[in-house]
Amino acid sequence: MATGIVMMQLRQPLPAPLPVIDGVAPSYLWLPAGEWPDLLSFLEQRFPAISSATWVARMARGEVVDGEGVRLAPGSPYRRGMRIFYYRELPAETPIPFEASILYQDERILVADKPHFLPVIPSGRFLHETLLVRLKKQTGLADLTPIHRLDRETAGVVIFSHDVASRGAYQSLFQQRLVDKTYEALAPSAPGLVLPLVYRSRMVEGTPFFRMQEVAGEPNSETRIELIEQRETCSRYRLRPLTGKKHQLRVHLAALGIPIINDAFYPEVHPCKGDDLSAPLKLLAREIAFVDPLDGRRRHFASQREL
Structure with missing residues (x-):
């Protein structure tokens, strides 16, 4: 069974010279071409929302280093192509009062059941309130990394790798579309x-920047849609995406005139008034199945959540 899988050797990231602290791994940045008198001047321009005093304090604590782990100072020379590491900080973070659960864990992968509203990885206004950081704190697995995407608004199954040596083999399954993904949605x-x-349709980036839109042309997205049950006020659908475009399922159901319940982006964008925790997007990543690239076993994981 495993003989049909093409193995890919993906370049693994270099180890970070700073440790994971409280579940948070250091961020890094390659210094671009440009002229700055010193490193602090560049950081002030690159991150205008972060004060000079904050960068100076981070450097004094040894929390800004180069790729070799050498501590950097405000007056360190700016060198194009150098990689610097630092810890991202947020002054305040809105708690997300929903918990994930671990469905499965072995020596290579971990499978989590994510709640609605919880981002998978740190981004924007979320750092500690993310699935990745929470799981790192819970398990102590410093090398934990998600190997596919799931929107913050969507609940369900997410697969992580925590073994650097085998990570590329699992990532290649998603890149080669060798993973069977099944979603459920509530819609009219x-x-x-x-x-x-x-x-099927052709999807491209839309306006505003966070939306996708359909345009004329060769289809680049495909979804199989089935009816599971018809309820009194809506229906429950089974969705099998054969491609992995951003917001694909949300766009396709909206295009068919049955937008997913509580979708704030499709078919129209609703004014952002913060998260209404009582009205989650009714979309669930129900199941993921694949043939394990290392031992040939059929793997199947299912969310325990209900819409």
């Missing part, structure tokens, strides 16, 4: 829609 009933059906 559509008596006139003949199901099951396969919906």
Whole structure:
């Protein structure tokens, strides 16, 4: 069974010279071409929201270093192509009152069941309130890394690697579309829609920047849609994406006139008033299945959550 899988050797990242602290790994930055009198001047321009005093304090604590782990100072010379490491900090972070659970863990991978609203990785206004950082704190696995994407608004199954040597083999499964992914969604009933059906369209980045849109041209996205059950006020659908475009399932259901319940982006963008924790997007990554690239076993993981 495993003989049909093409193995890919992916370049692994170099180890960070700073440790993981409280579940947070250091961020890094390659210094671009440009002229600055010293490192602090560059950082002030690159990160205008962070004060000079904050950078000076971080450097005094030894929390800004180069790729070899050598501590950098405010007056350190700016060198194009140098990689610097530092810890990202947030002055305040909104707590997300929902917990993930671990569905499976072995010596190579960890499978989590993510709640709605919780981001997978640190970004923007989220750092500690992310699935990755929470799991690092819980398990102590410093090399934990997600090997596929799941939107913050979506709940369900997420697979992580915590073994650097085998990570590329698992990542290649997603890149080669050798993973069977099944989602469930609650959306309006559509008596006139003949199901099951396969919906295809061409998707590109839209406006505003965080949305996707459909345009004319060769399809680059494909979803199989089935009806699971019709409820009194809506229906539950099974969605099998054969491609992995951003927001693909949300765009496709909206295009069919059955937008996912509580979708703030499609078909129209609703004014941002903060998260309404009582109204999660009714989309769940229900199942993931694949043939393990290392031992040939059939792997299947299912969320325990319900919409």
